[in-house]
Amino acid sequence: MADNYPDDLLYHPEHDWVRIEDGEGTFGITWYAQDALGEVVFYDPPEVGAGVTKDQSYAEVESVKAVSDVIAPLSGEVTAVNEAVSETPELVNEDPYTAGWLVKVKLSDPGEAEQLLSAQAYEDLLSAED
Amino acid sequence: MALSATAAALKHTPLHNAHVRAGARMVPFAGWEMPVQYEGVRQEHVAVRTAAGVFDVSHMGEIATRGPRAAEFLQHLLSNDIRKIEPGGAQYALLCRDDGGVLDDLFTYRLSPANGEERFLTVVNASNSDSDFDWFRRQAESFGGVEVSDVSAEYAMLAVQGPRAVEIIRGLLEGEVPGRFHHAEGTVAGVPALVCRTGYTGEDGVELLVEPGGAVAVWDALLAAGVVPAGLGARDTLRLEVCYPLYGNDLSADRTPVEAGLGWACALDTDFVGVERLREQAEQGPAEKLAPFVFTEQGIPRPECAVLHEGETVGTVTSGTLSPCMDVGIGMAYVRADLAQPGTDLTIDVRGKQRPARVSKKPLYDKGD
Numbered sequence: 001m002a003d004n005y006p007d008d009l010l011y012h013p014e015h016d017w018v019r020i021e022d023g024e025g026t027f028g029i030t031w032y033a034q035d036a037l038g039e040v041v042f043y044d045p046p047e048v049g050a051g052v053t054k055d056q057s058y059a060e061v062e063s064v065k066a067v068s069d070v071i072a073p074l075s076g077e078v079t080a081v082n083e084a085v086s087e088t089p090e091l092v093n094e095d096p097y098t099a100g101w102l103v104k105v106k107l108s109d110p111g112e113a114e115q116l117l118s119a120q121a122y123e124d125l126l127s128a129e130d
Numbered sequence: 131m132a133l134s135a136t137a138a139a140l141k142h143t144p145l146h147n148a149h150v151r152a153g154a155r156m157v158p159f160a161g162w163e164m165p166v167q168y169e170g171v172r173q174e175h176v177a178v179r180t181a182a183g184v185f186d187v188s189h190m191g192e193i194a195t196r197g198p199r200a201a202e203f204l205q206h207l208l209s210n211d212i213r214k215i216e217p218g219g220a221q222y223a224l225l226c227r228d229d230g231g232v233l234d235d236l237f238t239y240r241l242s243p244a245n246g247e248e249r250f251l252t253v254v255n256a257s258n259s260d261s262d263f264d265w266f267r268r269q270a271e272s273f274g275g276v277e278v279s280d281v282s283a284e285y286a287m288l289a290v291q292g293p294r295a296v297e298i299i300r301g302l303l304e305g306e307v308p309g310r311f312h313h314a315e316g317t318v319a320g321v322p323a324l325v326c327r328t329g330y331t332g333e334d335g336v337e338l339l340v341e342p343g344g345a346v347a348v349w350d351a352l353l354a355a356g357v358v359p360a361g362l363g364a365r366d367t368l369r370l371e372v373c374y375p376l377y378g379n380d381l382s383a384d385r386t387p388v389e390a391g392l393g394w395a396c397a398l399d400t401d402f403v404g405v406e407r408l409r410e411q412a413e414q415g416p417a418e419k420l421a422p423f424v425f426t427e428q429g430i431p432r433p434e435c436a437v438l439h440e441g442e443t444v445g446t447v448t449s450g451t452l453s454p455c456m457d458v459g460i461g462m463a464y465v466r467a468d469l470a471q472p473g474t475d476l477t478i479d480v481r482g483k484q485r486p487a488r489v490s491k492k493p494l495y496d497k498g499d
Binding site: 038063067 | 155166171172363428429432454483
């Protein structure tokens with residue numbers, strides 16, 4: 001599968017994405033992040049009701065070799081976690097933007113989204129890092 | 131998640147381009163740029179457990195020992211009893227300091243004598259190659275009657291491992307496949323090779339020592355025969371499932387073979403460097419022992435996680451991963467000796483989360499044959 005960064009998402013430079021719908025954000029990690037990590041074998045989700053803060057870690061995903069903090073692109077309260085990913089962590093690799101979402105969050109400050117990157121800006125950032 | 135590192139000054143094995151062609155992700159390891167994975171750690175691991183995989187282990191070091199006192203010298207340096215192996219034999223041993231601390235773990239192959247002279251080849255960890263050779267050289271100077279040389283640059287090494295490995299090698303080999311823990315000279319895919327029936331995966335298989343210029347031909351022939359390229363990631367999960375120690379994780383100069391559960395590779399009735407301390411420890415029992423463990427619930431242990439028992443810190447994890455075959459967290463930890471018994475319940479602190487674990491017997495993964 002080739003790299004891809006859907007236009008309808010917003011991106012955090014720590015390789016996380018958010019899809020915003022009606023004041024709720026769905027979070028996940030980007031194609032780049034899952035590729036760098038390798039096959040995801042463990043996802044330990046936060047509790048529903050937990051608070052998450054923009055730019056801070058809210059969960060961990062692990063490959064056989066490594067542990068990676070997952071950074072919240074926006075702040076709020078967790079309203080749902082993706083149990084399917086806990087059961088089948090490789091969904092994050094197979095489908096990072098739909099089946100592989102990690103949490104849904106009721107956003108406490110939707111204005112924070114102005115600081116996030118468009119798909120194009122995120123891709124520019126990745127090319128600059130290479 | 132920045133995983134990139136500067137590739138400058140890293141050494142390349144003769145198979146470097148072959149790895150890149152095979153889609154490897156290359157990483158720095160012990161001064162070398164090595165493949166950590168190709169398709170994925172789990173697939174490569176399963177290929178080795180169910181069929182056959184090949185690892186480039188050309189980064190490992192080789193030390194040649196020869197001369198009239200060669201056998202005596204190795205008997206003095208290495209923990210095992212070299213007299214137990216004949217020409218064509220292979221033996222695992224530890225290299226210890228005077229205080230019993232482990233400098234390296236290694237395999238020694240007893241070659242056929244040439245011109246009436248004993249010859250041995252010792253394969254050592256890449257990370258210790260220079261310091262091991264330095265130790266050999268200094269000890270040889272005072273010992274006399276022995277010549278040691280660092281012959282690492284003369285060899286590439288490929289480990290072909292898995293239940294189908296020997297059958298595949300037989301198809302490519304002119305010569306006999308040696309028995310377990312033996313080696314033989316042969317020709318693999320037209321390349322002269324020292325074929326060693328040893329490995330680091332818990333599976334049957336061979337390790338092939340070949341001249342660097344022949345490595346690509348052997349590699350290509352193995353892949354054409356259906357052998358799956360496997361990287362350092364799978365090498366680590368495979369060895370940990372069968373509780374083989376990794377130097378730098380489970381073995382170090384601060385630990386002795388007795389603490390590491392490697393007393394079986396120490397001939398305490400011989401007179402090797404470090405033996406006094408090991409005799410003493412074997413008699414009194416070490417304060418801590420290396421214990422293999424399995425998580426009884428979710429989570430993945432990692433090196434440096436603290437080990438707890440009844441709320442008290444009793445040890446430290448030295449290796450940990452998710453077992454691809456058992457699909458649970460597994461690892462090894464140095465713990466208080468009375469807690470190293472199989473069946474003991476422990477708690478591992480994984481970045482603040484308390485994960486239940488149980489000490490288990492070696493090997494953690496046992497296919498039952």
